[in-house]
Amino acid sequence: MKTPLWAKTTFAVDPKPISEHLTAHGGMALLARSFRSLKLPGSCLANFDGFKTRARGFEIWQMIESTLVGLLLGADNVEDLDRLREDPSGERLLGYTPPSARTVREMLERFHDEAAVTKAEAQAQAEGRLAFIPEPTLWLDRLATVLGVSARATASVGSRVRTATVDLDATIVESWKQAAKWTYEGVKGYQPVVAVWAEADAVLATEFRDGNVPAQMEPLRCAKAAFAALPGSMDGYGFRGDSACHENDLLGWLRNEDRLEGPKGRIRFAVSARMSPELHAACAVLPETAWRVFPGPKGKDDAAGRIREWAEVDFVPSEATERKDLTPLRYLGIRIRARQGELFEDGSTCRHFAVITNATETGSEVIEWHRQKAGTVEHVHDEVKNALAGGSPPSQHFGANAAWFMLNAMAYNLASAIRAAAPDPTLRTARIKQIRYRLFHVAARSARDRRKISVRFAASREWVRNFIAFFEVFKLRTIPTG
Numbered sequence: 001m002k003t004p005l006w007a008k009t010t011f012a013v014d015p016k017p018i019s020e021h022l023t024a025h026g027g028m029a030l031l032a033r034s035f036r037s038l039k040l041p042g043s044c045l046a047n048f049d050g051f052k053t054r055a056r057g058f059e060i061w062q063m064i065e066s067t068l069v070g071l072l073l074g075a076d077n078v079e080d081l082d083r084l085r086e087d088p089s090g091e092r093l094l095g096y097t098p099p100s101a102r103t104v105r106e107m108l109e110r111f112h113d114e115a116a117v118t119k120a121e122a123q124a125q126a127e128g129r130l131a132f133i134p135e136p137t138l139w140l141d142r143l144a145t146v147l148g149v150s151a152r153a154t155a156s157v158g159s160r161v162r163t164a165t166v167d168l169d170a171t172i173v174e175s176w177k178q179a180a181k182w183t184y185e186g187v188k189g190y191q192p193v194v195a196v197w198a199e200a201d202a203v204l205a206t207e208f209r210d211g212n213v214p215a216q217m218e219p220l221r222c223a224k225a226a227f228a229a230l231p232g233s234m235d236g237y238g239f240r241g242d243s244a245c246h247e248n249d250l251l252g253w254l255r256n257e258d259r260l261e262g263p264k265g266r267i268r269f270a271v272s273a274r275m276s277p278e279l280h281a282a283c284a285v286l287p288e289t290a291w292r293v294f295p296g297p298k299g300k301d302d303a304a305g306r307i308r309e310w311a312e313v314d315f316v317p318s319e320a321t322e323r324k325d326l327t328p329l330r331y332l333g334i335r336i337r338a339r340q341g342e343l344f345e346d347g348s349t350c351r352h353f354a355v356i357t358n359a360t361e362t363g364s365e366v367i368e369w370h371r372q373k374a375g376t377v378e379h380v381h382d383e384v385k386n387a388l389a390g391g392s393p394p395s396q397h398f399g400a401n402a403a404w405f406m407l408n409a410m411a412y413n414l415a416s417a418i419r420a421a422a423p424d425p426t427l428r429t430a431r432i433k434q435i436r437y438r439l440f441h442v443a444a445r446s447a448r449d450r451r452k453i454s455v456r457f458a459a460s461r462e463w464v465r466n467f468i469a470f471f472e473v474f475k476l477r478t479i480p481t482g
Contacts, residue, residue, distance in 0.1 A: 021445060025073050025441060066084060143407075155202060198240075205229055270359060270367075312333075415435060
């Protein structure tokens with residue numbers, strides 16, 4: 001009786017590796033091309049003068065480029081970067097042998113300054129606080145500059161972006177390292193803040209924080225960094241945030257059209273308001289005639305059968321820090337009513353929320369605009385932590401983890417630029433997992449003929465044509481050599 005096919009394999013594994021230069025990650029050629037086309041090597045060299053301590057060894061742009069390539073190919077931690085070094089085609093496609101994981105880890109440790117952490121901790125203790133945010137080191141500041149360059153370069157790919165809406169939000173990165181601290185969710189970890197340029201789908205700035213730092217603590221720092229990273233002239237500016245951004249210094253800076261360390265003129269903003277007892281009471285006493293159902297299908301949660309309504313709320317905050325010389329801000333109340341005969345978990349029939357804004361559009365339009373940030377910054381959180389390796393802090397040292405998270409944000413920008421350049425429209429909204437599968441993990445063979453290296457892909461003719469089209473978008477300028 002013949003053995004059925006499902007009970008056997010039709011091949012044997014040869015124990016000897018092939019001698020040709022083959023790779024399962026042919027898409028690293030596109031990653032290197034796009035990184036260099038966006039002028040990131042030059043930005044690295046310009047901002048990291050003095051970082052390299054030895055004449056020999058890797059240039060900083062090579063260290064950053066190979067790290068981003070590894071992250072976008074699927075590396076989940078620093079140690080995974082050794083796999084890129086083991087790839088026989090890596091040297092040909094990148095032009096240099098990728099650094100080892102140990103070398104990358106040593107680079108990351110140089111972003112840490114224990115004295116800065118100690119100083120910030122001592123100041124917090126003197127003021128009776130547990131939470132503190134260390135001042136960024138020189139090299140973290142320089143890396144933040146390169147991150148801003150990557151965001152502006154990403155915005156230049158595809159259709160031109162003329163407006164800039166900054167979405168700011170913090171996220172929890174769970175980590176059980178000894179140095180990690182307890183977060184408000186009851187897990188140990190870190191709580192970095194991320195600022196996203198919504199129209200360009202690019203990360204403008206990050207601020208790494210310990211897990212015990214409240215999201216409402218000094219959000220203006222990251223907001224200023226984000227607006228500073230934008231191009232010099234835009235047709236309009238916007239800002240959106242959750243209730244952690246309902247903070248006097250930040251709102252005052254946004255309202256001041258002659259603001260320091262930011263663009264001059266109006267910034268349209270909408271921020272989730274903290275529901276104080278006074279604000280809740282102002283919402284609760286509104287007459288039924290004041291509430292309006294959100295228009296269209298977005299006004300009703302069909303799955304739960306809940307009605308969503310909005311109303312203008314006549315409310316003036318009582319904080320002494322509220323400036324009286326500024327035009328009062330609008331408070332837009334949001335009411336969510338349970339289905340008739342049902343109650344929420346707390347026994348109430350409705351819940352109240354609010355948005356604080358300087359926008360002049362109708363309440364429903366402002367609230368809908370504010371809600372759109374869930375599709376931008378929260379999407380970035382998910383991709384950076386899960387599709388990339390932002391959720392795997394590599395070190396006990398704060399500065400090294402801050403640099404690692406920022407490099408993951410830079411990798412997100414590189415993926416966003418590739419999406420914007422995609423000849424296939426289905427890739428322009430693809431998640432990193434999908435573009436990794438369709439573009440990066442493709443078998444290829446590299447061959448050298450005299451001084452010329454050619455790459456041949458195990459793919460269809462249409463796929464190769466689209467890949468070549470990417471190269472036309474990412475035209476090379478001057479490439480620094482290592």
